[in-house]
Amino acid sequence: MFGAAVIINVANVPESGMDLDGEEPATILDFPEESEVRKVSPVGYRFNVQAVSGKLIVRGCLEASAEFTCSRCVRRFVQVVRDADFKAIESYADRFATVDLTSDIRDAMILAFPVYPVCSAECRGLCPQCGRDLNRGRCRCVSSSGDNRWTELDQLAIKLEGEDTHGRPKKKKVEE
C-alpha cells in the first residue's frame, strides 16, 4: 500500500501566501494494525501556507473522527479528533524544493488522539466488583471502592477549605 502524503511545492506558494485544504486517507496516520483505535476517517486539513526566507510556515487545523473504546465502560464510541492550532515550520533549500508535511500532520494528530478515551465526561464506568456497566443502573454490590472515592474527595475538599491557595493552613499554627 502506498502511504498518503502531503507535499508542497515551494514554487507554488505565492509571496502573499496561500490557503490550502483537502483530505488525506487515514493511512497518513500510520496506526498499527493492533491499535485500539478503529475506523479512522480521512484526515481533513485547512492550512495557510507562507514561504518566508527559506522557511515554509504552515498554520491551520486538522480533523478526523475515529472509533474508540471508552477507558471507563469499554463501550465503543465515535469521536472527532481535532488540532485547531496546527503549526509547522520546515526549511527548504530553494524555490524549487518540495516540503513534505506528512510527518508533521501525523505527529500533531497522534498527539490530539486521547490517551484515555472517555465516551462521555459523565461515564460511570464498570463496577470494579461485578463488572456491570453502571451507566445502565446500579448493581447490588456493597459500595466499596466506588463510594470510597467520593469520601476521599469530600475529605480532600474539606481539607482544602481550611487552606489558602498555596496549600498552607489559613491561620498560623499556634505553637504549643
Ligand SMILES: [Zn+2]
Ligand atoms: Zn464510557
Ligand SMILES: [Zn+2]
Ligand atoms: Zn457491582
